[in-house]
Amino acid sequence: MQTRDYRDIIGGAALIALGVFCAVHAAQNLPLGTVTHMGPGMFPMALGYILAGLGVLVAVPALFRPGRLPQPDYRSLAAVLVSTLLFALTIRTAGLVPAIVLLTLAAVLADNKLRFVEAALLSAALSLLAVLIFRVGLGMPIQPFIWPSFIPSF
Amino acid sequence: MFASFIDNLTIGLTVAFSLSNLFYCFVGVLLGTLVGVLPGIGALAAISLLLPITFHLDATSAIVMLAGVFYGASYGGSTASILLNLPGTPSAAVACLDGYPMAKQGRAGVALLMTTVASFIGGSIGIVVMMLLSPLIVSAALKFGPAEYFSMMVLGLVAASTISSGSALKGIAMVVLGILLGTAGSDLETGAGRFTFDIPELYDGVSLVVVAMGLFGVSEVIASIRTIRRGEIDRKSITFRSMIPTRDEVRRSWMPILRGTGLGSFFGALPGTGGVIASFMAYAIEKKIARDPSRFGKGAIEGITAPEAANNAADQTAFIPTMTLGIPGNVVMALMLGALTIHGIVPGPQLMAKHPDMFWGLVMSFWIGNVLLVILNVPLIGLWIRLLVIPYHLLYPAILMFVCIGVYSINNSPSDVVMVMVFGGLGYAMRLVDFQPAPLLLGFVLGPLMEENLRRTLLISRGDFMVFLERPISATVMAITAALLAWAAFGALRRRPAKAIEAT
Numbered sequence: 001m002q003t004r005d006y007r008d009i010i011g012g013a014a015l016i017a018l019g020v021f022c023a024v025h026a027a028q029n030l031p032l033g034t035v036t037h038m039g040p041g042m043f044p045m046a047l048g049y050i051l052a053g054l055g056v057l058v059a060v061p062a063l064f065r066p067g068r069l070p071q072p073d074y075r076s077l078a079a080v081l082v083s084t085l086l087f088a089l090t091i092r093t094a095g096l097v098p099a100i101v102l103l104t105l106a107a108v109l110a111d112n113k114l115r116f117v118e119a120a121l122l123s124a125a126l127s128l129l130a131v132l133i134f135r136v137g138l139g140m141p142i143q144p145f146i147w148p149s150f151i152p153s154f
Numbered sequence: 155m156f157a158s159f160i161d162n163l164t165i166g167l168t169v170a171f172s173l174s175n176l177f178y179c180f181v182g183v184l185l186g187t188l189v190g191v192l193p194g195i196g197a198l199a200a201i202s203l204l205l206p207i208t209f210h211l212d213a214t215s216a217i218v219m220l221a222g223v224f225y226g227a228s229y230g231g232s233t234a235s236i237l238l239n240l241p242g243t244p245s246a247a248v249a250c251l252d253g254y255p256m257a258k259q260g261r262a263g264v265a266l267l268m269t270t271v272a273s274f275i276g277g278s279i280g281i282v283v284m285m286l287l288s289p290l291i292v293s294a295a296l297k298f299g300p301a302e303y304f305s306m307m308v309l310g311l312v313a314a315s316t317i318s319s320g321s322a323l324k325g326i327a328m329v330v331l332g333i334l335l336g337t338a339g340s341d342l343e344t345g346a347g348r349f350t351f352d353i354p355e356l357y358d359g360v361s362l363v364v365v366a367m368g369l370f371g372v373s374e375v376i377a378s379i380r381t382i383r384r385g386e387i388d389r390k391s392i393t394f395r396s397m398i399p400t401r402d403e404v405r406r407s408w409m410p411i412l413r414g415t416g417l418g419s420f421f422g423a424l425p426g427t428g429g430v431i432a433s434f435m436a437y438a439i440e441k442k443i444a445r446d447p448s449r450f451g452k453g454a455i456e457g458i459t460a461p462e463a464a465n466n467a468a469d470q471t472a473f474i475p476t477m478t479l480g481i482p483g484n485v486v487m488a489l490m491l492g493a494l495t496i497h498g499i500v501p502g503p504q505l506m507a508k509h510p511d512m513f514w515g516l517v518m519s520f521w522i523g524n525v526l527l528v529i530l531n532v533p534l535i536g537l538w539i540r541l542l543v544i545p546y547h548l549l550y551p552a553i554l555m556f557v558c559i560g561v562y563s564i565n566n567s568p569s570d571v572v573m574v575m576v577f578g579g580l581g582y583a584m585r586l587v588d589f590q591p592a593p594l595l596l597g598f599v600l601g602p603l604m605e606e607n608l609r610r611t612l613l614i615s616r617g618d619f620m621v622f623l624e625r626p627i628s629a630t631v632m633a634i635t636a637a638l639l640a641w642a643a644f645g646a647l648r649r650r651p652a653k654a655i656e657a658t
Contacts, residue, residue, distance in 0.1 A: 011587035015327055022334055022349070030346055036617035040341035040348055043605045047334045054327040070586035076379040077582055080372060080554065081575050087558040088571035096559075103558060104551045110379045113547040122548060126555050138210065140563050 005067025012059025016052045023048025079110035095146040096135070097127045166514025170522055175218050178211065179519045182219035183526050186226020190242045191538045193234050193382060195553060197227035197243055198592075199374050201489050202366035203553075205496075206560040213497035214512045218519045220493055224486050225277060225469045225520070228429065229527045232269040232462055233538055236262055240382075245429035245465040248437045252450060252457030259453055263396030268407060268455060269462045270531045276415045276463030277524045280470030283419045285517055287471075288506065291478040295503040300610040301621050303481075305631040306425070307604050310481050312635050313426025315593040322642035325593045328584075332597025333604065335360060342606060355569050362492040364561060364570055365598055368577020369584075369591040371557045375550050376582045382546045392535060399455070407459045410440050414460035418467030425475045425483040429465035436464035470520060477501050477513060481600070485592040488599040 026044035033039025083106035090099040104123035108114045114122065134140045169175060189200040200223050208216035231246030236253035249269060256265040298306075315325025338349040339359025350356040399407075414436040421432040440456045441447050450457050473490075475481050480502035482488040494501050499509060506513045531538075561570045581591050615621035623629045 007587050011324070011589060014587070015331070018331070025349065030341075030348060031344075034617065035612055035619075037613060038609045040344050040346040043608070044334060044337045044348060047330055047337070051327060051330045051334065054323065054330060057323055058327065070588075072582075072586055073376070073380055076376050077579065080376045080379075081579055083551075083554055084372065084558055084571060084575040084578065087555075087562075088568040088575070091558075091562055091571070092568055099558075100555055103555060107551040107554050108547070110550075111547055113545070122551060126552055129552075130555060130559060134559055134563065138207065141566075142559070142563065 003066055005062035005065050007067050007070050008062030009059050010070075012055045012057075012062060015055030015058060017055075019048045019050070019052030019055055021048070023052065076110040079107055083107040091142075093146065095143045096130060097144050100127045100130055162510060162514045163518070165511050166516075166518035169214060169511050169515025170218075170518035175215055175515065175519060176522065178215040178219040179222050179523050180526055182222020183226035183229075183523045183530065186223040186228075187230035187527065187530050187538065188541065189223070190227035190230025190246070191233045191541055192544070192549070193238070193240045193242050195549075196370065196374065197224050198366070198370040198485060198489070199553075200227065201486060202363060202370055203556050203560055205363045205366070205489065205493055206564045208493055209496060209564065213494060213499050214515050216493055216497065217490060217512070217516055220490055221473070221516060221520070222523045224490075225466065225523060226527055226530075228462075228466050228469050229270065229273050229531050230538065232273075232458070233266065233531075233535070234542060236265045236269070236458070237539065237542065245433050245468075246462075247430075248433045248461040249458050251437065252452070252454050255451065255453035256455075256458070261396070261453070263392045263394075264399045264403065264455075265458055266392070266535055267397040267532060268399055268403065268459050270528055272407070272411045272414070272459040272462040273466040274524055274528050275411050276418055276466035277470055277520070277527075279415045280419050280422065280467035281517060281520045281524070283423070283467075283471050284474050284520075287423065288474055288478050288513075291474060292503045292506050295479050298479075298503070298627070299625070300607040300614070301625050301628045302631070303479075304604060304607040304611055305622055305628040305635070306479060306481050307600050307607070309631050309635045309638075310425035310475070310483060311593070311597060311600060312638050313424065314484065314596055315426075316638050316642040317427050317431055321588070322639075322646060324589050328589055328591070328593040329597035332594035332599075333601035335365070335594070336598045336601025337605065342602070343609070355567075355573075360573065360598075361564070361570065362489070362496075362599065363564060364573045365577055366489060366492075366595060367557050367561055368574045369581035369595060371553065372574060372578025373581030373585060373591070375553055376578065377585055378546065379550055392539065397532070403455045407455055410436075410456040410460035411463040413439065414463035415467045418464035419471045421464075422468030422471030422483070423474045425479075425481050427468075428472055428484040429468040432464040432468040433461035436460040473516070477505055477516075478503060480505075480603070482596065485595050488596050492599055 023045045026041040026048060030041030031039035032041045032045065083103045086102040086106055087099045090102055101123045104126055105119055108119045108122070131144050134142055135144060185200060186197065189195045189197060201220050204220060204223060208220060227243050228245060231241060231243030232249040232253060234240050234242040235246045235249035236257050239250050239254040241247040241250055253265045256262065311329045312326065315329050316322040338356060340347055340357060347357060417436050417439070418429070418432040421427045422429065437457060437460060440460045441450045444450065444456065472483050472487055475483050476487040476491055480491065480500065482491045491501055499505070499512070557574060558571055561574050562568065564570060584591055611621060622632055
């Protein structure tokens with residue numbers, strides 16, 4: 001137990017920061033208009049201030065009560081985010097199959113339940129499944145492999 | 155009146171029984187049962203996953219399939235509750251209370267059969283309610299002006315964030331954040347870029363699929379990897395013979411099923427509430443009026459049949475406000491609304507008149523889907539039990555793969571995949587500080603509509619905000635909203651947050 005409820009303090013502070021940022025950004029970059037004839041900036045600015053106000057209501061009472069610190073699972077977070085990023089980076093340059101293989105190999109690092117050989121088998125199975133469903137079944141124009149341009153294609 | 159009703163039913167049956175719609179209905183309920191049975195992927199994640207695929211279908215087939223996933227998941231959700239004490243979907247959480255004790259007493263078969271029967275009765279009556287009530291609501295809604303629409307949307311959002319999630323204050327904050335996110339992109343009237351930061355990918359705003367998949371798909375995977383444990387199931391104990399309930403169990407079930415259905419139909423049709431709250435209330439009521447409340451929690455059949463009937467009835471009536479007013483009552487309905495909008499169909503009072511084939515075809519497909527679900531859930535129960543044994547560490551890479559390919563395939567754009575990653579991380583951070591993603595998505599979908607109606611109202615009223623209180627329907631709706639807020643504030647002061655009830 002912590003002496004303060006940091007979970008809500010962090011959450012509330014994030015809301016305040018986000019709200020103020022949106023309100024100020026909208027007010028400075030967009031015409032506000034009048035209430036009768038609202039410009040594009042009015043609605044986002046009002047929402048930003050409301051959000052910041054709600055953030056205050058979340059954070060302030062939390063200063064005076066005990067709570068628990070959130071316990072992030074950094075490893076799962078990193079593995080999942082990196083695997084989606086790898087997919088995004090390789091789908092256009094290397095093709096569907098390499099993208100899925102990289103995605104799978106990064107994703108299994110979140111827990112140590114699979115050995116490398118098993119992970120490789122899983123990635124092969126998923127690649128096959130994806131090609132069958134999306135390429136053959138649904139006819140989507142996704143290239144299974146894209147060869148680097150210095151290798152002549154056949 | 156009656157003749158046109160028959161006409162509509164005929165149109166609906168023709169549409170629903172077309173070969174392709176039958177096929178997509180079947181695919182929908184099959185996938186729905188699958189995600190319902192497997193804990194760790196909700197109906198929400200499944201529907202956001204399927205959204206990109208439905209872009210390739212015609213609008214009716216798309217909505218028939220997505221709806222099938224939604225109510226199919228409710229059928230499947232109780233299977234894991236009963237067998238593993240681990241709810242497959244939030245609304246099936248109540249089924250753990252008495253379903254798991256029944257399984258431990260060796261009566262899992264009876265529990266599984268009775269939840270299917272209760273689901274079927276609840277769902278069927280819910281469909282009838284939808285058929286009768288929708289035309290009435292439409293005729294009222296045709297008189298709505300922008301002020302009424304704005305008020306209804308405020309009510310829907312406030313109800314969704316105060317009733318169903320943990321903290322009302324945080325829920326409302328998430329709604330506001332969602333509306334803000336919805337303003338990103340070009341302004342409807344002036345075309346001015348808002349929150350685009352000169353990034354071309356943001357000119358059209360953030361796409362619904364990206365937000366939904368990130369918040370519900372990716373973040374659910376991150377949170378589940380190390381928390382989901384597979385239990386042991388005694389597969390051989392569930393035979394057809396073991397499914398036959400005793401005469402006493404049948405006698406004790408039918409009234410609770412009807413009460414649950416009534417409760418579910420009501421809460422489903424109310425914007426902002428839904429299956430989760432209906433099933434919890436159905437359980438509480440049965441326990442309260444039971445002659446011997448101590449049986450509950452130890453395997454009372456009413457403890458599973460009433461909530462299951464309630465949440466399936468609510469699933470069907472939830473389509474009423476969505477289709478007739480264009481105001482989704484829960485997040486799944488928000489996704490349905492998004493799917494329709496992408497197909498160029500605007501749900502609202504005009505929908506039934508303009509697209510009767512779609513509306514009545516959808517309603518009729520619910521009947522087909524519910525019958526298919528009974529078939530899928532009773533004889534094929536062995537198949538689903540086998541699926542429950544698939545370990546999560548083999549499942550989650552597959553889920554991630556479907557998320558990535560699905561998002562990429564919408565625009566062939568890798569930057570959409572990067573956005574999903576960002577929303578996945580954001581969704582996980584939100585879970586850590588106890589913010590629900592569901593109200594955010596609801597606000598995101600309704601935000602642009604709200605802004606449009608607000609601007610229009612104030613233009614007509616020359617900037618006078620009193621217009622919301624001067625028009626009788628709008629004033630009534632605003633009064634209900636204020637009452638809800640007061641009730642939530644009172645509840646917060648009394649420090650009795652309804653922790654057990656999660657957002658749908």
